[in-house]
Amino acid sequence: MVAGVVALVLAALVPGASAGAAAPACPAAWKTGWQQLAFTINAPVYCPSWMPNPLDGRIRGDWQDIYSIGDDHSYLISFLYHGEGGSGDVHVNFRGYPGRTTIPRCRTILPSGKKTLHGTTPCFSDAAGVHKVPGITATLYLVNQDADQWHLLLAWRHGGSLYTVSEHVIKPYTSIQVKKNLDRLLKSLVLVKPQG
């Protein structure tokens, strides 16, 4: 188990072939799912060409967890490795909000004594710097809600839509390592258009 954790950490730190200077490409085995998603919501989506170990980016693959498309065509695609015996999780979320660029608001529920407080809050907050790769200027958000709670999240706008990718800060990855993973994920993104 310990060896597994070490392997995960090392995998996150050692550059892989996909991190080279060449323009990223959506891996053939993953492209079908992302293309299908783009068709379904009738808007571009971003396919990752790299994922933190042991995840891959194959929709309907071994690690895909949530596949959710809203009435407004917003989507949440989640990939999760749930380690055993406290070894930690690896959890990456991709979101898209076609046709909107504002940060959505999330519901909050706060138990306080005998009361339950209901409210809303920005789904992504505490902006902490800009991360740039060719074609994307993303903002890092530290405090995020719902499926992105306890995640670090990068959000950016493209073609009148808002997109995000986030990763859970949990063993085996510290916040420093998650930032590195997100940078690498950002570099690896490939725009997949509905028309193919």
Added chain:
Amino acid sequence: MRLTRRRFLGGAAAAAIGGAGVYELVDQLTSAPNRSVRPAGSMPREQHVIDLGLVDSEGVQVVVPPLHHELVTATLKITDPHGAQEGLDHALAQLDDTYSLDAAGLGVTVAWGLPYFDRFVPEQAKAHLPFDHRAGKPALLPARRFPSDPKDTILEQNDVAVLMRSDSRAHIDAARKALFDDLPYFTMTSIRRGFAGGGFAGKESLPKKMAMAAGIPGADLIPDTSELFLGFTSTQKAGLGPRLIANHETLGFVDLRGGYFHGGTHMHLSHIDEDLEAWYLNFDFDERVLTTFRPGLTNVKQGAQTVAQGPKDVATQAETANQFQKTGRFGHSASIQTSSRLQQDVIGPDGTRYPKGTAIPQRADFNTLDNPFAWSVAPDVDKMKRDPSAGVHFVVFNPSSDDFARNRLAMDGVLPDGTKLDVGPRSRAQGFNSVLTTTHRQNFLVPPRRHRSFPLAEL
């Protein structure tokens, strides 16, 4: 010199009794503040008072604490404290002669626990220990757990604690050697080390540098120039009790009986672990402000670290309770200030006027990477861990144990008039508590300087 985690942990492994271990890095990562030297003169009656400089931080006057802090706890390995009184007194006097009583020199505070008074001077203690008539209890009480404390918080039983503060690590090392290595009186039970300040100049503060170097989870999330791990400045002048206010006698609710402890005070010591990731990844800036200070505080600039807490900014019990009714939340500072700030003007016995809203506690807390201590005589009991962890050794001077307890209870929503703000002990509605875990607690009495060596033993 570039510092790596390997080098840092190598330092931690070397943190034996005689060496400062990881805290030697403090001197590599920052330099001592420029301070004016205290003019020579007689030593103050109080042991807990030390002169410190002020700086302006975001328009607020802030006390610059000594860079290095060390607190050693011990039990007595002698049976006749009277016979040892002169030896300890002499060693302490030599330290006084060698170092100026300021951050550039050395501040030494010797505090005595209830086990000392109960085991070594029980009859004298019955006659002379101060009595808190407001509480109807002795001024020195056994440590207790508070509602937000874990069930396994260790209530310690040390005979003595010695707090040493200086900008110079070498001065502290010399003091520890003089008191604990060269004298045959004590068996050390723990060494607790840490640092403070170093955040008022430059691009990155000392706490952030230390946490980053130690690889503390969430260290990169600490604001770059933060005075403390949790991101806000806590040593603003208005938030700390003025010079003599924490003395037993100043506010009038402690009966000094024969007067032996006149000029003395009470010290509470605890170790608190801080979950930086939980703090910075779950509470955005606005929520960190409202849970650290009070709900409704809307005029705080994004990213501000020093938030004014002057007498006029203090929340009353009624305001705190009303805010809670409206928002279901209460702030850390607002709730504590209902008991830690004067509710009316007070004239001290020396004629000093303390206006309503003045802070009573004199805090001497410091950030630490101890987990929970730098060294323990009983590592299993103290649950010592090798990896460094972000935390605070909380040291505070109040007139009595009960006065400290009132403040600490208020932090958990139990206000001085008995109002109970109905929030779960570690609820997010009192978010500050939810990221803190207290591992150890103990209360001590700090005698005046003239009786700091084995108090009451000569009677």
